[in-house]
Amino acid sequence: MARTLDDARRWTALGTSLVLRAAAGLDDTAYAEAAPLPGWSRAHVASHVAANAEALSRLVHWAATGEPTPMYASPEERAAGIARGRAMPAAALTGWLRESAEALERGMDDLGERQWRTEVVTAQGRTVPATEVPWMRAREVCVHAVDLAAGVSFADLPDDFLAALCDDVVAKRSAAGGPAVALRRPAGGAGWDLPGDGEAALVTADLPALAAYLTGRDAGPPAADGTPAPALGPWL
Numbered sequence: 001m002a003r004t005l006d007d008a009r010r011w012t013a014l015g016t017s018l019v020l021r022a023a024a025g026l027d028d029t030a031y032a033e034a035a036p037l038p039g040w041s042r043a044h045v046a047s048h049v050a051a052n053a054e055a056l057s058r059l060v061h062w063a064a065t066g067e068p069t070p071m072y073a074s075p076e077e078r079a080a081g082i083a084r085g086r087a088m089p090a091a092a093l094t095g096w097l098r099e100s101a102e103a104l105e106r107g108m109d110d111l112g113e114r115q116w117r118t119e120v121v122t123a124q125g126r127t128v129p130a131t132e133v134p135w136m137r138a139r140e141v142c143v144h145a146v147d148l149a150a151g152v153s154f155a156d157l158p159d160d161f162l163a164a165l166c167d168d169v170v171a172k173r174s175a176a177g178g179p180a181v182a183l184r185r186p187a188g189g190a191g192w193d194l195p196g197d198g199e200a201a202l203v204t205a206d207l208p209a210l211a212a213y214l215t216g217r218d219a220g221p222p223a224a225d226g227t228p229a230p231a232l233g234p235w236l
């Protein structure tokens, strides 16, 4: 089912509350510990999420004023945003996370119907209407809330978000090439097919586990005969 602007804004609000809930209990030591993403600490994750809110606020500014303001001036600026939080005390980093999210929310609240239809350009160079901004943000806050490894899991995310996330990741992975996988849920319901080389491997799991597997956060359940699920690279 196609997601709507209202869906994306609801998921953004939920994901933001999950990120802030996960971050609330983190001190300097906990922030410095490794996150489940290769080479990243929790501080990298939090910093990336905060810098992402600022970058998406630039797209909201673009939509509001018509003045082209890209997400990042350069790839180096994006990398600097991820690194910045490592040097910040925990309270400052959590504060940046909250304030950047609130500013983005206020900016989106102020957009009118015509402004939402303004075309903006993403960091990947795609031209999209501004209505895609809340979806881009929802993905970041919901998935990285899990990456903070502080009590939030894919099972905390609503089914409609997880299904939209699986649609999105399958479309991206289909374009990129990789192993063929038939993703199925044990009780029926929507499944996904990743096109690729050879006969498709069957991976059966509930929706949160399929989303964790598809985003490269989990190795996935082995097949009935014990064969491991095909390895998928990290996503996001």
Ligand code: ZN
Binding pocket: 048, 140, 144, 236
């Ligand atoms: Zn991200």
